[in-house]
């Protein structure tokens with residue numbers, strides 16, 4: 266499993282509601298957290314690893330740059346939003362691209378965690394930005410869709426480069442054709458998350 270980059274079709278494929286919070290889903294969530302931490306992202310959504318399920322993980326850092334506990338959101342819904350603020354934003358599916366995006370300053374979000382417990386939280390500022398960005402991913406919406414005119418213009422050549430790199434990788438056979446990816450996504454939707462390998466036990470090595 267790896268992070269897919271724009272314009273991979275999985276990023277535009279709306280994710281399916283999670284119906285079972287079971288072992289395959291928990292293993293998927295664990296692997297997503299690992300990948301997010303490895304790439305130093307604040308959040309990562311199912312479609313970004315070509316898993317079409319309504320789940321995302323995130324991890325904020327405190328003001329003195331200490332990692333906060335990771336959080337898992339399953340079937341998240343924004344039920345209230347307040348204010349509006351512009352801020353710099355990036356995305357693990359667009360490495361190196363940062364642009365200003367206007368987002369709500371505060372959102373109230375309801376979801377389930379990986380234990381099936383209900384979450385009902387009000388989040389602000391950067392954390393709200395991450396939550397909205399990740400929920401957008403679950404509906405096939407990308408941060409480039411939220412760019413204002415100036416961001417759109419300044420990102421144009423970077424996007425063309427992502428598209429060219431993607432086509433080249435596909436021509437080299439490193440990425441399957443779009444139709445095959447769509448078929449794989451539909452199959453995943455039917456069968457649910459695959460049972461990923463268990464992570465190795467954390468044994469202290471001396």
Ligand SMILES: [Zn+2]
Pocket residue numbers: 355356357358398402
């Ligand atoms: Zn993103």
